Amino acid sequence: MFEQIAFYFFSVLTIGLFLVAVFSKNVLYAMTSLASGMVVIAGFFFLVGADFLGVVQLIVYVGAVMALYAFGMMFFNVTKNLKEKTTSTGWVLIVGVTAALLMTLMFLGAINPDAIYASLPMSDKMTNPEAVGMALFTKYLVPFEVAAVMLLIAMIGGIVLAGKKMDTSLTDIKDEVLQLKDEE
Amino acid sequence: MIGLNHYLILSGILFAIGLIGVLRRRNLLMLFFSTEIMLNAANVAFAAISSFYHDLTGQMFAFFIVAIAASEVAIGLGLLILVYKKENTLDLDDLASMKG
Known part of the structure; x- marks a missing residue:
């Protein structure tokens, strides 16, 4: 209930x-x-x-x-x-819902729900965080480390992209000055 | 009783909302929001399937989706800030520079 x-x-x-x-x-x-x-x-x-x-x-x-x-x-x-100039909502609604439905049907056709078996069965002995930790540091150790590297790269990328020319505000500069800066 | 189908239908509705947002909006920031909604819809489906089949794999997949979403936002917002500094707008119609 x-x-x-x-x-x-x-x-x-x-x-x-x-x-x-x-x-x-x-x-x-x-x-x-x-x-x-x-x-x-x-x-x-x-x-x-x-x-x-x-x-x-x-x-x-x-x-x-x-x-x-x-x-x-x-x-x-x-x-x-x-x-913003928006596309007509009705058209988008039809396209969006049909696309989502088609995706569902596609997977519904490809997957037989009776044939699914648990590759990492949950046990009643462990609480959820414990079980997640066990799985993450044994079976999923390599993806975990790769995800860590990816996050590090994303962090560096974010700093490099957003931190570029942070000392001057490009929006306040006149266009002519900006073009001169680009040519330098 | 709430079954797996309830969760899958909900996840489908949320995904459709995100997809409609991606198709309808012209502001780059709103496109990012819609992408987050779609990622979250997938996460709900993964968590529900994981619980109803007593399998942790779905949850592990959801964790990696969260990690990917976080890095996507970090890079994406950096790019958005660059675009905004350069063009002073985030509207896709104003940003279109190719004729065709």
């Missing part, structure tokens, strides 16, 4: 928040509703017993990724509403 109430409550909340995130004219509203949607998604993870994943979702998505967006937003002018 509790599970059902929680599931439907979270579903309505996420769908609503993500709809606001997608259709909002204001970037700040979109970012805020996206962040709250991520929090509710963590609720789903707790609901299906993936405790560690839920905590990671809260720390990485709500903490790091949204903070990064918030920092990035300081570079953009977000106080005014977006004026």
Whole structure:
């Protein structure tokens, strides 16, 4: 009973928040509703017993990724509403939903649900974080290390890209001066 | 009782919302938001399948998706800041410089 109430409550909340995130004219509203949607998604993870994943979702998505967006937003002018020439919503709705349905059908046809077996079965002896740790540092050790290197590269890349010419604000410089700088 | 299908349908709806966002919006930042929504929809499906088949693999996959999303945001925002400094806009229609 509790599970059902929680599931439907979270579903309505996420769908609503993500709809606001997608259709909002204001970037700040979109970012805020996206962040709250991520929090509710963590609720789903707790609901299906993936405790560690839920905590990671809260720390990485709500903490790091949204903070990064918030920092990035300081570079953009977000106080005014977006004026964009939007494609007709009905057309996009049809294309989006059919594409998602087609993907589902494709995998539905390819996968036989009875033939799936657990390659990393969960045991009742271990709690979820313990089991995740065991799996991560034995079977998934190499992908784990590769992901660590990837994050390091992403960090360096982010610093190099965003930190370029940080000492001068390019938006305040006149165009002629900027062209001279480029020719140098 | 909430079954696997409930979670998969929810994940499909969330993915469709993200896809609609990618197709409809013209602002680069909004495209990034929509991508995050799609990644999250996949994560929900992975976690649900992992729990209903008593298999940890789905959760491990979701962890790596989170790692990839984090690095994507780091690089992507760096590129967005460069684009904004250069063109002073994030609108895809204004950024289109190729005729064709």
